[in-house]
Amino acid sequence: MIRVTKEGVILRKTDFDFENESVLNPAIIREGDSLYLFYRAVRKGNYSSIGFCKLDGPLTVKERFDIPIMIPEFEYESHGIEDPRIVKIDDLYYMTYVAYNGTNALGALAISKDLKHFEKQGLIVPEIRINEFTAIVQPMDKVTNKYFTMNVGSGFLMNKDVVFFPRRINNKLYFMHRIKPEIQLVSVNSLQELTKEFWENYFNHFDENIMLKPRYSQELSYIGAGCPPIETNEGWLLIYHGVYGISGKYTYSVRVALLDLEDPRKVIAHLPYQLFKPANDYELSGIVNKVCFPTGTALFGDTLYIYYGAADQCIACASLSLSSLLGELVNVKIQNKKACSIKIKSIQHLTHNVLKIVTEKPPAFDFYPGQAAEISINKNGWENELRPFTFTSLPNENHLEFTIKTYPSHKGVTKQLLKLVENDEFILHEVFGTITYKGEGVFIAGGAGVTPFICIFRYLKSINKIGNNVLIFANRTKADIILQQELKNLLGKNFINILSQDKVLGYAQGRITKQFLKANVSDFSKKFYLCGPESMIDNVEKQLYDLGVNEKSIVKEEF
Ligand SMILES: Cc1cc2nc3c(=O)[nH]c(=O)nc-3n(C[C@H](O)[C@H](O)[C@H](O)COP(=O)(O)OP(=O)(O)OC[C@H]3O[C@@H](n4cnc5c(N)ncnc54)[C@H](O)[C@@H]3O)c2cc1C
Numbered sequence: 001m002i003r004v005t006k007e008g009v010i011l012r013k014t015d016f017d018f019e020n021e022s023v024l025n026p027a028i029i030r031e032g033d034s035l036y037l038f039y040r041a042v043r044k045g046n047y048s049s050i051g052f053c054k055l056d057g058p059l060t061v062k063e064r065f066d067i068p069i070m071i072p073e074f075e076y077e078s079h080g081i082e083d084p085r086i087v088k089i090d091d092l093y094y095m096t097y098v099a100y101n102g103t104n105a106l107g108a109l110a111i112s113k114d115l116k117h118f119e120k121q122g123l124i125v126p127e128i129r130i131n132e133f134t135a136i137v138q139p140m141d142k143v144t145n146k147y148f149t150m151n152v153g154s155g156f157l158m159n160k161d162v163v164f165f166p167r168r169i170n171n172k173l174y175f176m177h178r179i180k181p182e183i184q185l186v187s188v189n190s191l192q193e194l195t196k197e198f199w200e201n202y203f204n205h206f207d208e209n210i211m212l213k214p215r216y217s218q219e220l221s222y223i224g225a226g227c228p229p230i231e232t233n234e235g236w237l238l239i240y241h242g243v244y245g246i247s248g249k250y251t252y253s254v255r256v257a258l259l260d261l262e263d264p265r266k267v268i269a270h271l272p273y274q275l276f277k278p279a280n281d282y283e284l285s286g287i288v289n290k291v292c293f294p295t296g297t298a299l300f301g302d303t304l305y306i307y308y309g310a311a312d313q314c315i316a317c318a319s320l321s322l323s324s325l326l327g328e329l330v331n332v333k334i335q336n337k338k339a340c341s342i343k344i345k346s347i348q349h350l351t352h353n354v355l356k357i358v359t360e361k362p363p364a365f366d367f368y369p370g371q372a373a374e375i376s377i378n379k380n381g382w383e384n385e386l387r388p389f390t391f392t393s394l395p396n397e398n399h400l401e402f403t404i405k406t407y408p409s410h411k412g413v414t415k416q417l418l419k420l421v422e423n424d425e426f427i428l429h430e431v432f433g434t435i436t437y438k439g440e441g442v443f444i445a446g447g448a449g450v451t452p453f454i455c456i457f458r459y460l461k462s463i464n465k466i467g468n469n470v471l472i473f474a475n476r477t478k479a480d481i482i483l484q485q486e487l488k489n490l491l492g493k494n495f496i497n498i499l500s501q502d503k504v505l506g507y508a509q510g511r512i513t514k515q516f517l518k519a520n521v522s523d524f525s526k527k528f529y530l531c532g533p534e535s536m537i538d539n540v541e542k543q544l545y546d547l548g549v550n551e552k553s554i555v556k557e558e559f
Contacts, residue, residue, distance in 0.1 A: 446532025
């Protein structure tokens with residue numbers, strides 16, 4: 001668990017014409033003890049330019065310009081220049097930004113030697129029509145369908161969030177960009193290589209250029225590069241934004257991945273939960289509600305400051321311990337295994353909406369109790385729709401078992417599961433997960449969030465070490481409780497149910513409150529394992545802190 005401190009708002013709009021609507025999404029670069037902050041300044045009517053201010057240390061504004069440092073000059077940016085990011089490579093500063101001409105939003109570059117004068121280099125991603133992109137990429141059949149459902153229309157393909165790595169890697173320049181829903185990566189010896197032929201070749205091998213895919217529940221709609229990657233001994237630390245929801249009601253949160261230093265296409269670790277998300281008023285409501293959009297960082301000692309646009313209306317900052325974050329990422333390293341197909345041996349309903357699916361197990365396949373894998377359905381059009389599901393079988397069994405709650409209204413993968421029959425196939429991708437057993441404690445689950453705990457309890461039982469572990473299981477109704485009898489047999493009186501909707505004799509009713517925890521937990525110095533929907537986890541976590549639980553004692557995963 002990573003403790004994040006929200007430092008609050010550091011910059012708001014002013015009455016100056018160029019920034020009288022909002023200020024947001026800053027590029028940050030540190031020079032000595034000062035931070036240079038180049039931010040998106042928006043004047044009424046949504047016309048953006050780049051404003052400038054200087055900070056003394058991480059949080060104190062020392063100097064602020066009353067005119068923009070960069071304004072739109074060319075047709076391709078005629079409606080605004082937005083969302084800058086900055087790095088220093090060799091002796092040059094590279095500032096990327098979104099050039100918006102009222103219809104297309106494409107990544108552009110400006111270069112500076114002194115942070116005062118910037119020379120525009122033009123667009124550095126191609127202007128390609130959506131139908132041309134689809135015609136090249138779709139027949140490859142190796143990418144998610146979302147590329148074709150999210151990028152629709154007859155205009156040009158939006159290609160934003162261009163962010164450079166802050167040094168050459170094996171003599172090459174690397175930059176990320178984002179065509180929804182994933183982050184792609186370009187590497188070139190020099191920017192002159194970015195010709196029409198280069199991009200044709202790039203799109204012809206598009207699947208090989210995808211760097212990071214949405215993996216976890218609160219980022220499943222799409223992701224995009226955030227801050228320039230930070231070089232660490234463990235790998236490149238990438239702080240990016242993850243988006244989830246339905247159109248018009250998206251939440252943008254801040255997430256982290258660790259990439260290989262020599263080959264950033266290799267993802268070493270991916271934090272299964274968001275680092276932080278909109279929670280304060282200034283993040284929850286503004287020009288666009290529920291947005292934390294990270295674009296720059298600065299390191300002071302071990303404290304990493306993350307600067308972000310909050311609700312598209314102001315600039316805020318959050319801080320955390322870099323060494324703790326790296327420690328957490330090392331714990332969730334991805335085991336890179338080759339994807340393989342596995343036959344379904346049986347499917348049955350455990351509850352009205354939960355399936356138990358048993359499959360073959362690949363030879364020499366291993367995982368820890370509590371871990372999950374990315375699974376897709378081996379059927380036309382579904383092979384690239386990867387979703388995380390936890391193993392509920394034990395590592396030493398000769399089959400795999402999954403316990404899966406279905407959501408027909410999402411029109412996603414779990415709806416398709418309801419149509420599967422014996423001998424259909426899954427594709428088993430990478431294994432990962434934060435929840436592993438770290439000692440006796442209190443397990444708190446909401447709905448399908450109980451799945452990692454099922455595996456852990458079955459494992460502990462198999463080695464006769466179920467001990468005094470407690471499970472608090474929250475569901476809406478009695479009919480939603482998964483494997484009630486088995487959990488009762490495993491845990492006896494330490495199996496505690498709470499129902500938010502049903503009133504049933506012998507079951508607690510309501511939500512998990514501080515009072516409920518006090519009444520049911522005897523020792524708050526133990527480990528706490530949390531897994532379930534985001535809102536439940538947030539709530540319980542807050543109460544546990546109030547009850548004196550140390551953040552190091554909390555292990556969690558959001559479903
Ligand atoms: C590490 C991990 C392990 C997990 N293990 C398990 C497990 O063992 N068992 C289990 O049951 N679950 C598990 N989950 C949760 C599971 O991955 C999700 O429930 C699953 O991905 C849902 O997939 P879906 O395609 O059906 O729906 P989604 O991917 O949630 O939705 C598909 C699309 O529907 C839209 N949508 C989103 N929300 C709504 C809404 N409220 N109404 C309508 N449309 C919506 C979105 O546009 C979305 O792109 C796990 C999650 C994680 C992170």
